[in-house]
Amino acid sequence: MNMKIGDLIVGEIIDFTHEGNGVMKIEGFPIFVEDALIGDKVEVKITAVKKSFAIGEVEALITPSEDRVEYKFDTDTLGGGVPLIGYSYKKQLEWKRSKVIQDLKRIGGIDAQVKPVIGMGHPFRYRNHSQVPAGKVEEKVVTGYYRRKSSDIVPMEEDHLQPEVADQILRIVRAWIDKYEISVYDRDRGEGIIRHIGIRTNENNESMVILVTTFSQIPNKFQLVHMLVKDCPGVVSVYQNINPTDSRFTYGREYIHLFGKEKLTDYIGDLQFEISPDSFFQINRQQVKALYGKAQEFLEGDKDDLVFDLYSGIGTISLFVAGDVKKVIGIESVKAAVMNAKENARLNNVSNAEFHYGKAENLFPQMIEKGERANKVILDPPRKGCDKELMEAIIKLDPERVVYVSCNPSTLARDLKLLVEAGYRVEEVQPVDMFPHSAHVECVCLLTRK
Ligand SMILES: C[S@@+](CC[C@H](N)C(=O)[O-])C[C@H]1O[C@@H](n2cnc3c(N)ncnc32)[C@H](O)[C@@H]1O
Known part of the structure; x- marks a missing residue:
């Protein structure tokens, strides 16, 4: 050309x-x-x-x-994470379904039954966790989002994707920075203390605030706690996180607990979950019920079933299905999440779920080698999908059913191809819209042995 x-x-x-x-x-x-x-x-x-x-x-x-489509508010202020915001929601869902069909065909060579995407009735205020950068624009302290391919912050007073309480928490943090003249991080110069504000909010509008700073010594941090608790009674937990580097991760490794509960309790259906500041928890609580409900339906739990839940996070899917089966074994590579999963099992009186710390691609094949057996497997990997060693171990285990939960249709298609080549059939694919207005789509797939 x-x-x-x-x-x-x-x-x-x-x-x-x-x-x-x-x-x-x-x-x-x-x-x-x-x-x-x-x-x-x-x-x-x-x-x-x-x-x-x-x-x-x-x-x-x-x-x-x-x-x-147009909305009453200025959609430009929602930042770069929602590029489809101006496209009708009905059309977004149609496009997401066609994307799943195309990726399965193009990458996996799979012609599967892909159901219409389960969307949201009101696709706003759905994010229960946000990480908002702080900075300065014309000497004024702002919070917002990074302009694409730039270290400039576009100020945002109101974010229609987060619960309203998050807007108020950000107002208080900005007021604290102003009042005590705390420096905000300047990415170009590599100077300043306050980098991001992380906010996790539960079903009852209680929040955990995580102040991300360049180093641990910051002035007047307990004044911030005081201001948050006084003006925003929903704040039940405050942490400081130290991130000295400009890595692609917002949070660094070290957390300092400043106030209140060490964990936020959140709910999915009848289950309670204790969430540490560094644990993965599904962003869209409402849609996750649809997602796990499908996973549960596809698993067709039976009282004799032994189930592996690989990439188990804080145990959410394991605990969702534990009541239907004999035993669930979770494997997860974040230690705090494994501890949370164990506590969550206790909290929900579940005694037939056990959780192991390790990389699924290492630990799962080792457990199979040592004779651990299961007739059903659930997979819920991060975007990069599953390692080949893990897929090979599943094929070796030869379960009758595999339920694959995926947040990336391309890696899903690549991994399913291996299972199909080993004699599995993709029975059904159910996409669920976990991130309205973004180009992401989550899927639950059922595979059975031919
Ligand atoms: C998409 S999340 C799913 C978590 C859980 N199933 C849920 O729905 O909340 C993926 C999880 O895999 C974990 N993870 C990432 N790489 C892993 C690996 N190599 N082995 C085991 N777990 C891993 C992450 O820490 C995260 O908790």
């Missing part, structure tokens, strides 16, 4: 990338375009040309997509 930087090209957006950028094709050659929605006719200026694709910026929106 004879295309060069600076070229102006007119065309229609026909798809989204997995990051939610628009995709336009000129003679079959893809151009990825930020801030463009399927159905938009746009004039695009080419900013980079690679071997198999180009990147462009919208110069002019010639005809907006018929599926564009």
Whole structure:
């Protein structure tokens, strides 16, 4: 394709990338375009040309997509994590389903029954955990989000994806920074103390606040605790987290407990969970009920069943299904999450679930080698999916059913392919929209032995 930087090209957006950028094709050659929605006719200026694709910026929106929607609030202030926000929610769900179908086919060679995506009735205020950077704009202390590919912070007074209480907590933290003239972190200079504010909120609107700082000595930190507790009675726990580096992770390794409960208690259905500041907990509590409900249905638990729950986190899925089966064995690589899982089992009076600390790809094959048996397996890996060693160990174990919960259709397709080649059939795939307005889609899949 004879295309060069600076070229102006007119065309229609026909798809989204997995990051939610628009995709336009000129003679079959893809151009990825930020801030463009399927159905938009746009004039695009080419900013980079690679071997198999180009990147462009919208110069002019010639005809907006018929599926564009507007909200009463300014959607630009929601930041970069929700690129599909301007696209009708119904259409977002249709696109997510087609993405799952395409990835399964293209990467896994799998033609599966993919159900319509389970969406939300009101797809806002659904995030129960946010990590918000602090900074300065024109000498004013702000919290917000990083402008794309930049260390500038775009200020945000109200975030329609978080519970309202999070907006209030951020107002109090900004007021504390102002009052005590605490320095905020400047990514360009590598100077300043306050980096991020982490907020986890439970079903009852109680919050854990995690103040992420460059080093442990910070002035007036107990004044912050006092201000939070006085003006926001829902704050039940405050931590300081130390992160001395500019890594891609918001939280560093060290936590200092400053106030209140050490763990936040949250609820999924009838179950209670104790959550440490560094534990994984599903972001969208409402949708997780649909997700786990499907996993439970697909597992078809029976009183004789022995089940492995690999990547078990704080034990959520294990405890959800424990009542239906004889025994569940969880494996998880974050130590605090394993401890939480054990406490959660006690808290919910579950005595037939055990949790082990280790990497699933190491520990699971070792346990199988030592003779541990199970007739059903649940998998819920992070975005990178499962290691090959783990998939091979599952094939060796030869369970009658595998329930795979995935947050990334591409790695899901890659992993399912191995199971299909080993004689499993993909019976059903149920996508669930855990992150409305983003390009992410979660799936629960049922595989049975042929
Ligand atoms: C998508 S989460 C699922 C957690 C849990 N099933 C849930 O629904 O809350 C993935 C989990 O895998 C854990 N993890 C990441 N890599 C792992 C590995 N190699 N072995 C075991 N667990 C791992 C993470 O700490 C995280 O708790």
